Amino acid sequence: MNDIILLGTKGGPAIRQGGALPTASLLRLGGRTILIDCAIGAARSAVEAGVGLLEIDDIFITHLHSDHVLELGPLIYTAWTTGLQRQITVYGPPGIAEYWQGFMASLAFDYKIRLADEGRPPLLDLIKIETYTEGAVMQDDTLSVAALRVDHPPVTDCFALRFTGAGATVVFSSDTCYFPPLGAFAKGADVLVHEAMLTDGVEALIKRTPGASRLREHLYASHTRAEDVGRIATAAGVGHLVLNHLLPADDPNFSERDWHAAIQPTWDGPLTVGRDGLCIPLS
Structure with a gap:
């Protein structure tokens, strides 16, 4: 089965x-x-989607904002306490090794007890941490992955990822402002999963968010308006555009109709507005 399952589709923590x-x-x-990114709730969402944590082979983190990495350690640790026996490779930007070391230090008491009391294999031997930057990330007989540094200030090490295998190519934009080089990076992809922001929805979000004096500046500098997502998809000639990391994702005043209306002037191909738990088959 080749597919994409959106476990969490909201922008922000x-x-x-x-x-x-x-x-x-x-x-x-x-x-x-x-697994691509691992915000809070990812473990439960995967299990509810019918994918056990022990089934995960590789984990890719696009950048170290909390709404992309907060549950990485807990998910891996939960897999270990429920029977993990094989290696998982975690690919992440600079800083990912320090994150993992810090997480394991925070669980030192529990880790020592479980090693001695339950006879589990050392988790530190099962998790391989690989730091990547722009360019080729990995390649073997079944999969190749490439990374493109995108523009997501103030985070410097933030990367779009292109996955190719089993006759399909899927690109995840990560978080980024409008970044035309993504069009070339995603060229010919079967699916582009791109973050998206509704201007009217963002203004409503700012009004209801306490202490948001600098939020507007950050959002417009660091994220992509829906109409610009359409421009990227059109430039890339992708087969299917999927909107993810939605801003806003939980405002009842905005619906799929608003997203389609915002995208329509710049993209006329297949469009899916992401929602938690949605499964998108890859032909």
Whole structure:
């Protein structure tokens, strides 16, 4: 089965009652199960989507903002406490090794007890941490992955990822402002999963967010308006555009109709507005 499962589709770290969870996605391609980003709620969302944590082969982190990495350690640790026996490789930007070391230090008490009491294999031997930057990330007989540094100030090490395997190519934009080089990076992809922002929805979000004096400046400098997402997809000639990391994702005053209306002037191909738990088959 080759598909994409959107585990969390909300932009930003806040969680609201009945709303979407922050960013995490699963890509099943060529017999491998790959987790892309790991915000809070990712472990539960994967299990509810029918994908056990022990099925995950590789994890890719696009950047170290909390709404992309907060549950990385807890997800891996939960997999270990439920029977992980094989190696998982975590690919992340500079700083990912320090994150992992810090997480394991925070669980030192529990880790020592479980090693002695339950006879589990050392987790530190099962997790391989690989730091990547722009360019080729990895390649083997079933999968190749490439990275493009995108523009997401103030984060410098933030990367779009291009996955190719089993006759399909899927590109994840990560978080970025409008960044035309993504069009070339995603050229000919079967699916482009791109973050998206509704201008009217962002203004409403700012009004209801306490202490948001600098939020407007950050959002417009660091994220992509929906109409510009359409421009990227058109330039790339992708087969299917999927909107993810939605801003806003949980405002009842904005619906799929608003997203389609914003994208329509710049993109006339297949369009899916992401929602938590959505499975997108890859032909």
